[in-house]
Amino acid sequence: MPDGQEEQGLRIRISGTRDPGKDRHDLMEWLSQEDWFLERRKAGWVRIDRSDGGSDGQHRSSGGEGGPSMGEFTHDLLLVVATAVVQEPVRDLYDLLKVSVANWLENRRVTSGDGEDPQAEVDPPDGMDPPDDAPGDGDGPDGTGPGTGGE
Numbered sequence: 001m002p003d004g005q006e007e008q009g010l011r012i013r014i015s016g017t018r019d020p021g022k023d024r025h026d027l028m029e030w031l032s033q034e035d036w037f038l039e040r041r042k043a044g045w046v047r048i049d050r051s052d053g054g055s056d057g058q059h060r061s062s063g064g065e066g067g068p069s070m071g072e073f074t075h076d077l078l079l080v081v082a083t084a085v086v087q088e089p090v091r092d093l094y095d096l097l098k099v100s101v102a103n104w105l106e107n108r109r110v111t112s113g114d115g116e117d118p119q120a121e122v123d124p125p126d127g128m129d130p131p132d133d134a135p136g137d138g139d140g141p142d143g144t145g146p147g148t149g150g151e
Contacts, residue, residue, distance in 0.1 A: 008090055008125050009049075010079040010097055016117040020075035023108065023118070024050065027077060030104045036096045046093070049078040081125075090125045098122050 014020045014027065028048055031037050040046045079097055081090055105120045112118050 006082070006084045008081050008083045010081065010090070010094055010125055011123040012077040012079070012097070012101055013121045013123065014075050014077075014119070016119040017108075018113065018116060023120075024075045024077055026108070027101070027104050027120070030107075031077075031079075031097075031100055034096075034100050037100070040093070045082050047080050049080055091128065094122065094125055094128070 012027065014023050017023050028050075031048065032041075037046065079093070081093055083090060101120050101122050105118060108118045108120075
């Protein structure tokens, strides 16, 4: 993507495994084989950054808001979208990314070891409401429960 290009990031968080760095690498490889990703990368519309800090893709967290404790490494991927040239809404790319990550996660869970509970979460783009299936969107008194309202 050209310098000065407006960009937006879609963050993928990986946790619950013994080697999240390897899982991050494996997910990068998985996405690199997806047709939708290959087409957009070739056009210069998207790229994958290993994280938002550190050349090795790891950055230390300061904790807070349910994140890792201070000094614990996080292993995120960031799908960077060139918003000024992309031919489709970022929401569509977000939906494609969620499906790809869910497929990778299903495959990863088949190979998970004892004590592992692989998790991968795709954060919605800045300014986008969480998806309808996000926790806390139900009809219960505390926001949980089946989200049956209006369906």
